Amino acid sequence: MSNLPLFNQPKEIASHFEPNADLVLFHGDVNDFVTTIPDASVQLIITSPPYNLGKAYEDKVSIEAYLETQANTIAKFHRILKPEGSICWQVGNFVDKGEVFPLDIYYYPIFKELGFSLRNRIIWHFGHGLHTKKRFSGRYETILWFTKSKEYTFNLDPVRVPSKYPGKRHYKGPNKGKLSGNPKGKNPSDVWQGLVQEWEECLWEIPNVKSNHPEKTIHPCQYPIELVERLVLALTDEKDWVFDPYAGVGSALIAAIKHNRRAMGSEQDGVYIDIARERINAFFDGTLRIRPMGKPVYQPTGRDKVSQIPPEWRQATQGQLLEPREEYK
Numbered sequence: 001m002s003n004l005p006l007f008n009q010p011k012e013i014a015s016h017f018e019p020n021a022d023l024v025l026f027h028g029d030v031n032d033f034v035t036t037i038p039d040a041s042v043q044l045i046i047t048s049p050p051y052n053l054g055k056a057y058e059d060k061v062s063i064e065a066y067l068e069t070q071a072n073t074i075a076k077f078h079r080i081l082k083p084e085g086s087i088c089w090q091v092g093n094f095v096d097k098g099e100v101f102p103l104d105i106y107y108y109p110i111f112k113e114l115g116f117s118l119r120n121r122i123i124w125h126f127g128h129g130l131h132t133k134k135r136f137s138g139r140y141e142t143i144l145w146f147t148k149s150k151e152y153t154f155n156l157d158p159v160r161v162p163s164k165y166p167g168k169r170h171y172k173g174p175n176k177g178k179l180s181g182n183p184k185g186k187n188p189s190d191v192w193q194g195l196v197q198e199w200e201e202c203l204w205e206i207p208n209v210k211s212n213h214p215e216k217t218i219h220p221c222q223y224p225i226e227l228v229e230r231l232v233l234a235l236t237d238e239k240d241w242v243f244d245p246y247a248g249v250g251s252a253l254i255a256a257i258k259h260n261r262r263a264m265g266s267e268q269d270g271v272y273i274d275i276a277r278e279r280i281n282a283f284f285d286g287t288l289r290i291r292p293m294g295k296p297v298y299q300p301t302g303r304d305k306v307s308q309i310p311p312e313w314r315q316a317t318q319g320q321l322l323e324p325r326e327e328y329k
């Protein structure tokens with residue numbers, strides 16, 4: 001359980017927005033919920049919206065119809081965001097008859113027209129997934145981070161990562177001989193991969209690597225809590241409100257309460273709402289399994305059976321591709 005003051009004991013999960021609540025989970029349409037949230041009250045809106053892929057929770061419609069619905073909803077977020085607040089929109093591709101529509105490109109003008117400013121387009125890279133036959137296999141999604149104004153919250157220190165070369169020194173100029181890095185670590189950059197590789201490996205179900213990620217539920221498109229944690233820490237302060245409009249099984253809410261932020265979410269599917277409630281309660285009683293933030297990702301050692309070239313491939317082209325090669329000179 002969190003030992004921070006706001007959540008030092010299990011909190012009630014309100015089912016509607018209440019000014020004194022610390023946790024709200026609304027079962028219903030985001031468009032109904034958002035009208036109940038006061039003006040300029042939310043510090044971070046973070047979500048992975050439906051992608052229009054025909055998943056269990058969505059009807060596939062034309063890209064135009066999908067974007068129009070989304071634009072109408074997004075327009076309602078401007079009012080509830082604090083002036084120094086942010087919106088993070090995590091999307092991949094919409095694919096129709098083999099044609100790829102990169103959703104972030106379509107979403108960008110929607111936010112821009114509302115007056116939001118893009119601060120980063122974060123690449124969320126993962127090592128595994130579906131192997132496509134008529135194009136290169138997709139291995140990343142993006143997170144568009146927009147702010148409402150020029151004066152926005154950005155806390156770099158809590159999300160710094162270890163420097164690669166902490167002992168590096170300036171070799172010329174007035175600081176010659178002095179250490180060039182920051183003892184607190186370096187900026188994690190806009191390409192995030194470490195925290196996803198293991199996640200993808202589990203979905204891919206490599207035998208002997210990991211058949212079950214600790215956080216996996218029945219939801220088909222859950223994102224890792226760790227992905228949200230970095231944004232919560234960088235873009236909000238303690239006790240701020242974090243809102244996931246498409247809350248699914250509550251991953252963003254858990255990332256928020258884990259770091260002593262208030263959390264609210266809306267979700268139309270009652271089954272996911274029940275799982276989200278269970279997960280939040282499990283977080284409070286200390287039984288929720290969460291992959292620790294910053295835990296090093298699994299790297300094949302070459303000794304594992306799955307990372308060795310199988311005997312059947314020794315003669316095949318793939319086998320030759322996998323053999324160690326001489327260094328390029």
Ligand SMILES: C[S@@+](CC[C@H](N)C(=O)[O-])C[C@H]1O[C@@H](n2cnc3c(N)ncnc32)[C@H](O)[C@@H]1O
Pocket residue numbers: 028029030031047048049050051057219221222223224245246247248249250251252266267268269272
């Ligand atoms: C991509 S999933 C989000 C999963 C979430 N990030 C998690 O980790 O569990 C999108 C979710 O939005 C929900 N949804 C779709 N349209 C909605 C709407 N109009 N109002 C509320 N929820 C909606 C779906 O049921 C689905 O669970």
